[in-house]
Amino acid sequence: MAEISKDKLPWVYERMRLIREFENRAAKLFAEGKVPGFVHLYAGEEAIAVGVCALLSDSDYITSTHRGHGHCIAKGVDIKEMMCELYGKKNGSCNGKGGSMHIADVDKGMLGANGIVGAGGPLACGAGLTAKIKETDQVTICFFGDGAAEQGTMHESMNLASIWKLPVVFVCENNGYAETTPSFYHCAAEDVADRATAYNMPGFVVDGTDLFAVHEAADEAIARARRGEGPTLIECKAFRYYGHFEGDNMSYYTEEEQAEQKARDPLDKFIKRVVDRKLISTEKLEEIDARAKTVIDEAVQLAEDSPYPDLDEVMTDVYVSYQEVMP
Amino acid sequence: MTTRTITYREAINEAIRLEMRRDPAVILMGEDVAGGAVTHLEKKGEEAWGGVLGVTKGLVQEFGRSRVRDTPISESAFIGAAVGAASTGLRPIAELMFVDFFGVCMDQIYNQGGKMRYMFGGKAKIPLVIRTLYGAGFRAAAQHSAVLYSVFTHMPGLKVVAPSTPYNAKGLLINAIRDDDLVIYLEHLVLLDSSGPVPENDYVIPFGKAEIVRPGRDVTVVAIGRMRSFAMQAAEELAKESIDVEVVDPQTLSPLDESTILESVKKTHRLVVVDEDNPRCSVANDIVTLAAQQAFAYLDSAPRTVTAPHTPVPFSPPLEDAYIPSPAKIVAAVKETVA
Numbered sequence: 175m176a177e178i179s180k181d182k183l184p185w186v187y188e189r190m191r192l193i194r195e196f197e198n199r200a201a202k203l204f205a206e207g208k209v210p211g212f213v214h215l216y217a218g219e220e221a222i223a224v225g226v227c228a229l230l231s232d233s234d235y236i237t238s239t240h241r242g243h244g245h246c247i248a249k250g251v252d253i254k255e256m257m258c259e260l261y262g263k264k265n266g267s268c269n270g271k272g273g274s275m276h277i278a279d280v281d282k283g284m285l286g287a288n289g290i291v292g293a294g295g296p297l298a299c300g301a302g303l304t305a306k307i308k309e310t311d312q313v314t315i316c317f318f319g320d321g322a323a324e325q326g327t328m329h330e331s332m333n334l335a336s337i338w339k340l341p342v343v344f345v346c347e348n349n350g351y352a353e354t355t356p357s358f359y360h361c362a363a364e365d366v367a368d369r370a371t372a373y374n375m376p377g378f379v380v381d382g383t384d385l386f387a388v389h390e391a392a393d394e395a396i397a398r399a400r401r402g403e404g405p406t407l408i409e410c411k412a413f414r415y416y417g418h419f420e421g422d423n424m425s426y427y428t429e430e431e432q433a434e435q436k437a438r439d440p441l442d443k444f445i446k447r448v449v450d451r452k453l454i455s456t457e458k459l460e461e462i463d464a465r466a467k468t469v470i471d472e473a474v475q476l477a478e479d480s481p482y483p484d485l486d487e488v489m490t491d492v493y494v495s496y497q498e499v500m501p
Numbered sequence: 502m503t504t505r506t507i508t509y510r511e512a513i514n515e516a517i518r519l520e521m522r523r524d525p526a527v528i529l530m531g532e533d534v535a536g537g538a539v540t541h542l543e544k545k546g547e548e549a550w551g552g553v554l555g556v557t558k559g560l561v562q563e564f565g566r567s568r569v570r571d572t573p574i575s576e577s578a579f580i581g582a583a584v585g586a587a588s589t590g591l592r593p594i595a596e597l598m599f600v601d602f603f604g605v606c607m608d609q610i611y612n613q614g615g616k617m618r619y620m621f622g623g624k625a626k627i628p629l630v631i632r633t634l635y636g637a638g639f640r641a642a643a644q645h646s647a648v649l650y651s652v653f654t655h656m657p658g659l660k661v662v663a664p665s666t667p668y669n670a671k672g673l674l675i676n677a678i679r680d681d682d683l684v685i686y687l688e689h690l691v692l693l694d695s696s697g698p699v700p701e702n703d704y705v706i707p708f709g710k711a712e713i714v715r716p717g718r719d720v721t722v723v724a725i726g727r728m729r730s731f732a733m734q735a736a737e738e739l740a741k742e743s744i745d746v747e748v749v750d751p752q753t754l755s756p757l758d759e760s761t762i763l764e765s766v767k768k769t770h771r772l773v774v775v776d777e778d779n780p781r782c783s784v785a786n787d788i789v790t791l792a793a794q795q796a797f798a799y800l801d802s803a804p805r806t807v808t809a810p811h812t813p814v815p816f817s818p819p820l821e822d823a824y825i826p827s828p829a830k831i832v833a834a835v836k837e838t839v840a
Contacts (some may be wrong), residue, residue, distance in 0.1 A: 175524070196735070204672070225810075235589065237585075266619060266622070267622070268621045268624065269623070270622070271619060271620060271621075271622045272621060272622065276620040276621070278617075278621045278624070278625070279624070280588065280621065280624055280625050281624075285585070285588060285589075286617065286620070286621065288613075289612070290608055290612050290613070293581070293608060293609070293612065293613055295578070295581070296577055296578045296580070296581020296582050296584070296609055296613075296615060296626070297582070297584060297585035297586060297588070297609075298585060299578060299579075299581070299585060300581065300583060300584055300585020300586035300587070300588070300589065300591075300593075301585045301586070301588070301706045302581035302585075303582055303585070303586045303591070304585075304586045304589040304590050304591050305589075307528060307567060307568070307586075308590065308591075326577060326580065327577045327581065327608075327609075330573070330575035330577055331578045331581070331582075332577035333573060333575065333578070334572070334573060334575060334578045334579065337573065338570075340665075380532060390744055400683030417680035433717040451840060452793060486534035490623065491618055491619045491623035492618070492657050492658055493618070493621050493658070493660070493682045494618070494626050494680075494681035494682050495680075495682070496660075496682075496756050497707070497708055497709030497756045497758075
């Protein structure tokens with residue numbers, strides 16, 4: 175497989191930095207009481223979403239999870255609209271009606287963050303089925319967590335995708351914890367990827383904090399899917415900096431784990447590699463950092479200044495059409 | 502147009518066939534919708550079953566196994582895949598073999614298909630029909646006989662259709678397939694072999710439009726699905742005693758044609774609702790509430806409901822027969838309203 179092209183690297187870094195900035199800011203805004211509801215942050219897992227989505231176009235699909243901001247940003251969903259959505263504002267991605275857990279942009283191929291763990295597997299099979307029946311070369315990525323790996327829907331979906339040879343890539347983001355329950359406790363397998371054997375598909379374990387490793391594995395899996403050879407399971411081992419949701423005190427993390435995280439930071443790793451190999455200059459990286467900060471600042475400002483949806487929005491968008499409505 | 506007598510089963514099959522011919526985006530998927538994907542049958546272009554009770558027989562011959570897809574017994578995966586396919590450009594018809602199996606895939610129906618459009622601020626549509634067998638009287642026991650349309654009617658984002666005759670089975674299904682929302686289409690087990698006149702061509706029956714099956718002056722009887730024919734039998738009995746019953750078949754439960762029901766109640770001043778579902782939080786009670794809230798001043802007596810009891814469906818034939826609402830129970834309920 176070809177290594178990620180040098181031209182693509184600034185885009186890749188920018189996406190990762192945007193995710194990190196977005197999430198750090200979302201944590202702050204939640205703590206300040208400005209973002210209501212449940213917020214699940216992706217910081218620490220940036221290399222997975224970006225490493226995979228770097229290989230996709232708008233016409234390819236992804237299904238996401240409750241921890242979906244990173245997937246959105248990697249897939250090109252408008253960041254200002256995302257921030258407005260977190261605030262519940264009218265000009266959010268979903269007109270403020272979805273919130274953090276349901277951000278979606280079907281036109282960008284983003285079929286929704288999802289509040290139900292493991293629910294994306296069947297939906298990804300469906301998007302794959304559309305591509306197969308319409309004979310397009312679209313591929314669908316199903317991002318799911320190590321917690322979702324224990325849901326029946328994921329087992330059913332991997333089996334279905336395999337027997338139907340659907341152009342779907344299952345990307346397990348193993349951040350070590352299903353909410354607060356560690357992987358070794360909830361998963362009977364050594365690695366989630368071991369299960370690929372049972373579904374007769376290739377399975378790989380990669381370092382989910384190494385963008386280049388993720389990208390290489392995804393490149394092979396996506397090419398296989400586009401060739402009509404069926405699904406692949408990639409397990410990306412990573413970690414998350416924040417808790418399951420904001421407000422989680424993270425008492426289950428040991429000090430050793432936290433120290434280890436710093437050493438595995440996906441952005442630091444990326445920077446070290448590209449600078450060592452002189453693929454991007456330090457100045458260029460700093461320029462991207464500054465731009466990312468500005469983008470997030472502007473998004474927050476817009477969200478602050480934007481109006482809430484009109485109250486009649488409560489009643490709209492339930493159906494495309496509905497003839498009679500109960501009082 | 503030519504009209505001939507065919508069964509409810511054939512009417513459903515014909516609706517699917519016509520729509521699959523008309524629109525290549527329409528596909529059919531479910532457990533054994535063709536059946537027998539084995540070489541000796543494939544060579545002959547045959548299927549083993551064509552659905553557990555033969556409703557989809559013959560479709561795989563015409564449309565092939567790409568568009569008529571047998572699924573594994575993984576209701577969550579294939580109902581969810583149908584939702585995903587609908588949101589990305591196909592118009593799937595997914596068969597949930599028996600409605601009692603809703604419990605194994607409800608998340609995909611309720612949290613995914615039913616809420617996606619709303620959660621996404623109107624930026625998605627789910628043109629999906631979930632066909633499912635329901636109803637008691639088939640000696641199929643507690644896990645293959647429930648009605649459950651009240652459950653789906655309760656849920657925003659779903660449309661619920663309960664055809665009662667071959668004619669409306671075809672027209673409502675064609676409308677469901679062309680509709681851009683998620684439709685739960687309920688096929689009554691006992692009605693599959695019932696027959697009636699059905700035009701050969703395609704036609705649609707709109708949602709939210711009740712049918713006045715029998716006009717009458719004295720009592721409105723709203724009857725759903727198989728209960729329509731029971732209500733008609735009861736009406737014939739009651740006519741002998743000079744009680745003139747108006748039978749209204751809602752045809753769709755979500756949306757519900759409230760105005761036709763209310764107009765009928767305002768005319769007859771009495772209401773009986775016949776519903777094969779369990780009685781608590783039911784469509785029957787919903788319709789009584791509608792009349793109580795919007796036509797109270799017109800009512801001359803308390804509305805009555807004739808429903809199944811608050812129990813699962815029993816297996817033993819005499820017990821099952823006692824469980825199902827009957828024409829005799831409808832007659833008794835109507836008499837209570839005119840007493």
